[in-house]
Amino acid sequence: MNNENLGIPISNFKLMNTIKYLLQKEFIQIFRNKTLLPLIFVLPVVQLIILVNAATFEMKNIDMIVLDKDLSQSSRNLISKFEGSPFYHINSFTFSLEEAEEKLLDNSADVILNIPANFERDLLRNNKSKIQFLINAINGTAAGLINAYSISIVQDFNKEIIQEWYDLNQIKIELPIKLNYRYWFNENLEYTIYMLPGILVILVTLIGMFLSALNIVREKEIGTIEQINVTPIKKYQFIIGKLLPFLIIALFEMAFGLVIGRLLFDQPMVGSLWLLFGFTFVYLLVALGLGLFFSAISANQQQVMFTVYFFLLTFILMSGIFTPVESMPDWAQIINRINPFMYFMKAIRMILLKGSGFFDILDEFVSLSIYAVVILSLAIWRYRKTV
């Protein structure tokens, strides 16, 4: 009776103490490494600031070459539409298609506007006229955007001339359906506030996974793991001791990144930050758990690095950071269930931009929690104290 009553607090005390010492050891090791330490804290911040600006799909300065064989009032009006647009920059005028195509070839122009002779005559006589856009599609994304921008300018132009025509003939034209649209959560369609949380997720994961993955395997390689193996430290204590320090560092990076986002990029934070950090905590358990698991099954640092790199690259590209997850084929969406990035990418954007609450992200939360339990158990199971 007595023994039992006393036994529990003592073993609890011992457990806490052991973990405390392990944590102390890890932190001393991290803060002693004078090369790695600044890298851990400076590189992510620098990258965040730089890369958020790089990730934009907004087109500016589309270089256009005009091939106007008609030289009429209408063709000039159309060209001035492009001149007036902030997105286009008329690079040059020419009368030779070869010359214009040459410029596409050496990348000095993005698009050729080809207005055929008889453009105005066809427009007045047949009510229909054709123009051609020849787009340099060497970069597919840019080409898609140029295509959309050009068509919308032509459509505007169409509307104007229709309006003029009806004004002249004094007919009232109005389509029977009036459309108005609103963009919620991001009125101005800004790309940075969408990308920043995504890039932050990647950076925080890189740091956490990198540190945790290399850690155990490094001890293996140097041989110090033998020393730990002969101590009475339990396997789960060891894993907790390896997990917590990096978790704290990663949470710190997350907070730091959010502050930068707030100060430099006006990142909106609509939802509860407590919820965000709670979610981050569970996510990091998974990310670091994966790192520890890879570490436990690898023999040397090189091997673990490639395993991590492989999964990181695949996970990042499938996470929905650049392209919507919903556009992926079904089989890819099934594979994506084991992609922790996907859950977090979705949740962080929902919380920060939309202010979604706990019940909105319940699915992601439950999935990640199960994931965390599974992967940490696997890591503990795979870590062998015997050689």
Add this chain to the structure above:
Amino acid sequence: MKRFFGFIKKEFFHIFRDKRTMLILFGMPIIQILLFGYVVTNEIKDAEIAILDLSKDDISQEITNKLSSSGYFQIKKVLHSHTEIEDVLKSGIIKEVVVFEADFAKKIEREGIANIQLIADASDANTANLIVNYTKGIISNYAISLRKDVEMPLQIEPEIRMFYNEELKGAFMFVPGTMALILMLISAMMTSISIAREKELGTMEVLLVSPLRPFQIIIGKVSPYIAMAFVNAVVIIAMGVFVFNMPVLGSISLLMLESLLFIVMALALGIFISTVSNSQQVAMFISLFALLLPTMLLSGFIFPIENMPLVLQWLSSIIPPKYFIIIIKNVMLKGTGISFVWKETLVLLGMTVFFILLSVKKFKVRLE
């Protein structure tokens, strides 16, 4: 010389013995290319939308049908009041809500005009923009068809032709980009790690006191990686050609030579990283952070460089993959020869020399 070959043989053994690393190194390009080709896409397909039809008449029904049969949208939810809009958008399943006002058809008949409101979840700005544009297009077409009595005059029809990538296939962008990423990884990361490893384990000292000259050691170290990286380059190009029908309009030998140049450049970079790092951990950290995200984001692989702020455009000029991607695209898609890419080739050459000189300088310092 015999000693030197023996050394190279040892290095090959070292690498090929590690079955898992081998599997990853040769499996990764294949999986990566397939992923990019099939999975990563910007197209809108079956986007999930909700309808709030306060009128429920023939016309609103017909527009709803037009939307759902367009292939772009899938009507996931039918709402009954405005208060539900915020909830469904916040839950994240619904991308857009289409709201028909009450007495929709009646208003069209009596007043000649009725309202539809589109509310898009713009937390993903790009997707929201696309979805709203598609919806606008479908509804406008329908609205025009309602006014059969008036003929639309004066239409200018734009005809679009995409040069060098007629169907705007994503693979044409991703194959060169992935190639740059993978070659960079294998060459720069592997060399930097393997040299840092020898240093850390102390075996570098052993090599340095051997009769082999330092440059022989370096060449011996990198030659297996050159071979592996080159095999990967060939595999990636072959997959681009045979799986995604990517053309190779230019000269294949030029393509191979440029790939080789890029590989050597990446190796030189790897050697340089290893000379500035004192442990594998640092070497990996630098290669991972300095190479992964910048290669993805600043090389023009996914996001067009012309759209970036000026400072970043300058910054992108020190990112080697940028030049490699330009060269590959030129040779494969445009079929241009060296006369169009000599500048980029020179930059890569210059970078190679720069990294080698820098490493030689650092290397000597260590030996003193």
